[in-house]
Amino acid sequence: MKWKKNELEQYIGAKEYVDTIIIPLLPFQLSDDSTMTKDAFQREVLETFTNELELELTGRVLLTPAYNYLKTADKEVEIGRLKSWTDNISNQPFHHVFFTTFDSAWKKVERDLPGTLLWLPGITKGEIDSKEMQTVIRSQVEQVNELIRTYWAE
Structure with a gap:
């Protein structure tokens, strides 16, 4: 379920079945023209x-x-903010928290995260709508899908 009104209404009615939350981690910065695109x-x-x-x-x-978050931000500060996010959702019946990102800097601090980091190798160029890119994304989805299901089996 996505963060949309109608889907959240469904979640509220079926929350005992929704035990996993996915939080995308997205860096942002305007200070470096060479990496913006x-x-x-x-x-x-x-x-x-x-x-x-x-x-x-x-x-x-x-x-x-x-x-x-700002790409140049101190990851320890960001971990504190993420803990606030997960503390806020802790009254919901989530047993599994996954963070998804391309930012390899999170790997250095992943043991301090209040959940499981799913770091994906960065795709740095291409056309999002191309058949090749859709194939790469589909492959990653299938692999991560299998990984998440192993957590459910525990």
Whole structure:
């Protein structure tokens, strides 16, 4: 389920079945012209990826709005903010919290995250609507889908 009025109404009525939350982590910055277009492209790819993943796992997953942060921000500060997010949702019946990102900087602090990091190798260029890009995204969705299902089996 996505963060949309009608889907949240469904969630409220079926929350005992929705035990997993996915939080996309998206960096943002305007200070570096050389990386702006790459960052924007990765944002598009991650949004497409998480939407497809949510569709595959409909009924057990809630996809939150993206968590935006400055790329140059101190990750320890951002972990504190993420803990506030997860503390806020802790009164809901979520047993699994997954963070999705292309930003490899999160790998260095993943053990401090209040959930499981799903770091995806960065796709830095291409056309989001191309058949090749859709194939790559589909492949990643299938792999992450299988991984999340292993957490459910525990």
